[in-house]
Amino acid sequence: MKVAAVLIPLPVDEPFDYVVPDDMALARGDLVTVPLGPRQMTGVVSEVREIPATNRRLKAIVARLDLPALPAATLDFLEWAARWTLSPPGEMAALSLKALRHAPPKPPLRLHRVAGKAPVRLTPARAAVLQALDEGPTVASAAELGRAAGVSAGVVKGLVDEGVITARPAETGNPLQAPDPHHARVELNPDQAEAAGQIGQAALSGEFVAFLLDGVTGSGKTEAYLEAVARLLEGYPQAQALILLPEIALTQAVIARITARFGAAPAEWHSGLTGPRRRQVWDAVVSGHCRIVVGARSALFLPFPNLRLIVVDEEHDGSYKQEDGLIYQGRDLAVARARFESAAVVLASATPSLETLGNARQGRYRELRLTARHGTAVLPDITLLDLRADPPEPQTWLSPPLRAAMAETLARGEQTLLFLNRRGYAPVVLCRACGHRMTAPDTDSWLVEHRYTGRLVCHLTGFSMARPDTCPSCGAKDSLVPVGPGVERVEEEVRSLFPEARTTIFSSDTTPDGRSARDLVEAMERGEIDILVATQAAAKGHNFPNLTLVGVVDADLGLRGGDLRAAERTFQLLMQATGRAGRAERPGRALLQTWTPEHPVLQALAAGDRDSFLATESEERRLAALPPFGRLAALILSGDKADAVEKAAQLLAGAIPNAERLEVYGPADAPLALVRGRRRKRLLVRADRDVDIQAFLRAWLARVKLPSSVRLSIDVDPYSFL
Numbered sequence: 120m121k122v123a124a125v126l127i128p129l130p131v132d133e134p135f136d137y138v139v140p141d142d143m144a145l146a147r148g149d150l151v152t153v154p155l156g157p158r159q160m161t162g163v164v165s166e167v168r169e170i171p172a173t174n175r176r177l178k179a180i181v182a183r184l185d186l187p188a189l190p191a192a193t194l195d196f197l198e199w200a201a202r203w204t205l206s207p208p209g210e211m212a213a214l215s216l217k218a219l220r221h222a223p224p225k226p227p228l229r230l231h232r233v234a235g236k237a238p239v240r241l242t243p244a245r246a247a248v249l250q251a252l253d254e255g256p257t258v259a260s261a262a263e264l265g266r267a268a269g270v271s272a273g274v275v276k277g278l279v280d281e282g283v284i285t286a287r288p289a290e291t292g293n294p295l296q297a298p299d300p301h302h303a304r305v306e307l308n309p310d311q312a313e314a315a316g317q318i319g320q321a322a323l324s325g326e327f328v329a330f331l332l333d334g335v336t337g338s339g340k341t342e343a344y345l346e347a348v349a350r351l352l353e354g355y356p357q358a359q360a361l362i363l364l365p366e367i368a369l370t371q372a373v374i375a376r377i378t379a380r381f382g383a384a385p386a387e388w389h390s391g392l393t394g395p396r397r398r399q400v401w402d403a404v405v406s407g408h409c410r411i412v413v414g415a416r417s418a419l420f421l422p423f424p425n426l427r428l429i430v431v432d433e434e435h436d437g438s439y440k441q442e443d444g445l446i447y448q449g450r451d452l453a454v455a456r457a458r459f460e461s462a463a464v465v466l467a468s469a470t471p472s473l474e475t476l477g478n479a480r481q482g483r484y485r486e487l488r489l490t491a492r493h494g495t496a497v498l499p500d501i502t503l504l505d506l507r508a509d510p511p512e513p514q515t516w517l518s519p520p521l522r523a524a525m526a527e528t529l530a531r532g533e534q535t536l537l538f539l540n541r542r543g544y545a546p547v548v549l550c551r552a553c554g555h556r557m558t559a560p561d562t563d564s565w566l567v568e569h570r571y572t573g574r575l576v577c578h579l580t581g582f583s584m585a586r587p588d589t590c591p592s593c594g595a596k597d598s599l600v601p602v603g604p605g606v607e608r609v610e611e612e613v614r615s616l617f618p619e620a621r622t623t624i625f626s627s628d629t630t631p632d633g634r635s636a637r638d639l640v641e642a643m644e645r646g647e648i649d650i651l652v653a654t655q656a657a658a659k660g661h662n663f664p665n666l667t668l669v670g671v672v673d674a675d676l677g678l679r680g681g682d683l684r685a686a687e688r689t690f691q692l693l694m695q696a697t698g699r700a701g702r703a704e705r706p707g708r709a710l711l712q713t714w715t716p717e718h719p720v721l722q723a724l725a726a727g728d729r730d731s732f733l734a735t736e737s738e739e740r741r742l743a744a745l746p747p748f749g750r751l752a753a754l755i756l757s758g759d760k761a762d763a764v765e766k767a768a769q770l771l772a773g774a775i776p777n778a779e780r781l782e783v784y785g786p787a788d789a790p791l792a793l794v795r796g797r798r799r800k801r802l803l804v805r806a807d808r809d810v811d812i813q814a815f816l817r818a819w820l821a822r823v824k825l826p827s828s829v830r831l832s833i834d835v836d837p838y839s840f841l
């Protein structure tokens with residue numbers, strides 16, 4: 120008899136076996152409906168095998184779905200990704216199938232005349248209807264057509280009943296038009312042309328090649344990889360390309376550039392799409408019709424049959440790391456996916472991660488460099504403002520030199536970006552009477568005040584509450600005061616300093632979706648905003664031609680974090696933020712406010728000395744054998760009952776297998792020991808680079824049976840140390 124192993128979205132390590140009915144042809148990759156208890160689920164066939172008759176009581180597959188099978192390389196990739204991240208393979212595979220929950224959008228109906236069919240009785244009213252139908256624009260309803268003809272809808276309905284007029288689905292054409300590589304070709308400079316040529320050629324070769332596209336901000340990395348896509352499509356029109364971006368606002372900007380470049384909009388893929396649209400894109404991808412997809416990390420799981428090029432733009436960006444549900448590093452999975460597809464992959468950044476630089480230096484990635492800004496644009500001058508010498512006035516955040524620079528910029532009719540990576544009004548709310556800090560009731564994190572909404576918000580869990588009038592701890596009235604600045608508070612200061620300036624905030628609170636982000640970016644591009652107060656939403660990738668001043672409100676902010684990548688992340692973020700200035704004809708400058716101007720990260724930024732910063736940082740990591748010179752994995756246990764979590768942690772700690780060149784730290788309370796009412800404990804594994812940390816983890820976990828009240832999440836290569 121034939122048995123199929125089917126991957127279904129359940130938290131188990133193996134596929135489930137089902138009997139294949141005799142009349143069903145089934146192969147790896149096919150999508151099927153299978154019974155599970157009283158339910159039916161959609162799954163992917165991982166394997167079909169012949170077995171001797173058995174008395175195992177196996178259920179049978181209900182149906183094979185009338186959909187294209189997952190391409191072989193897609194499925195290979197998904198199964199590998201599950202092993203790599205120690206995730207249930209069925210849940211990993213389900214990431215590829217999420218869009219199937221929806222039906223594609225139905226095309227709207229349009230009224231047409233039925234050829235060769237005349238009305239039995241041609242009254243003047245009926246003649247008017249037919250004339251309106253022949254002459255007017257197409258319409259969907261009888262009422263609409265009646266209005267156009269100046270008669271009642273009943274007349275139209277009569278004609279429909281008689282079969283003279285009929286409703287048919289509109290010809291909407293292909294919702295995804297084919298890109299034209301010749302549409303608006305850009306003249307590249309020699310470095311850009313070299314990069315585009317190498318990438319394009321690799322993509323056409325059908326072999327796996329990984330590139331680091333390392334170019335200063337504004338050097339034309341986007342221009343270069345778009346040209347590589349063009350060359351690929353020229354040489355192989357059926358090829359598919361995937362461009363990953365870390366931020367929805369940036370996605371919108373790149374979509375606009377692709378549309379201008381190729382004369383057709385690419386498909387977008389991110390959480391903001393409607394269900395039917397997702398399904399439409401999924402169908403177009405799996406059938407191969409869709410050539411260019413631009414999206415968030417989840418686009419990695421789309422079933423491309425012909426994927427030849429993957430671009431990971433701003434590859435250093437932390438948001439490629441998925442931290443909820445299945446935990447994975449999107450950038451790393453992109454490289455793996457390219458390997459399974461025999462495709463080219465481009466990691467692009469002005470501030471590459473140490474991981475990627477390490478891979479390039481060791482020859483695993485080919486390095487392409489763009490060393491200058493395009494045309495006459497030059498990199499901005501970066502100056503550190505020592506707040507010890509020039510402090511802002513009490514309860515304000517902008518120092519006199521920064522205020523003066525803003526006034527000059529405004530007087531010249533140019534734009535300023537004030538960068539502060541903190542949403543809301545104030546990061547902490549404190550009671551003046553007793554010193555109590557407002558925290559979320561069931562989470563170890565401070566509540567952030569948001570003035571626009573008048574609420575106190577936990578940025579970790581989304582919990583929010585109205586701002587109370589009295590201190591919940593001591594009961595004092597009107598004693599709660601905001602401490603420190605967020606973007607809303609800086610905006611307030613800017614408005615009082617420059618009431619005539621057009622000032623706007625750019626953060627995920629003010630631009631929660633693609634459309635609002637695009638509107639804001641376009642307003643900034645058109646020069647309709649003088650001063651933009653922004654979180655990291657604006658630090659990445661944007662081109663604002665008239666922006667000549669970037670002020671960093673608190674350059675010390677990220678340096679206090681103290682986790683593995685704090686220095687690296689701060690350097691990258693500030694370099695990106697300052698890189699927004701002076702990208703067109705007018706030169707730009709960046710002023711960084713700091714209390715610690717001697718800090719090596721800030722010194723390197725001011726000197727524009729990326730390479731020496733990276734060398735120092737890299738040497739420290741090497742000495743400590745930390746990533747990228749070693750591997751890390753975090754195990755986080757959580758549960759409602761503190762003692763159950765504690766016991767599970769002890770169980771794990773007691774079962775650590777012997778291993779060389781590997782250490783386990785903990786268990787310890789996670790830095791956020793309480794989240795949404797759940798207690799959390801953490802163990803951290805460090806291993807040398809050549810140790811198979813996944814194999815170690817599997818061996819370890821096989822030795823313990825954790826109580827079902829405790830959840831274990833495994834984070835291979837953790838970025839957040841919360």
Ligand SMILES: Nc1ncnc2c1ncn2[C@@H]1O[C@H](COP(=O)(O)OP(=O)(O)OP(=O)(O)O)[C@@H](O)[C@H]1O
Pocket residue numbers: 305306307308311334335336337338339340341342343468469493659660661662698702
């Ligand atoms: N060859 C070229 N011809 C015309 N304009 C160019 C060319 N190369 C770059 N530009 C322009 O220079 C600006 C910066 O280019 P682009 O956005 O591609 O740089 P980037 O390296 O991707 O920037 P970032 O790292 O800051 O995201 C854009 O306005 C772009 O259109």
Ligand SMILES: [Zn+2]
Pocket residue numbers: 550551552553554555590591592593594595598
């Ligand atoms: Zn109090």
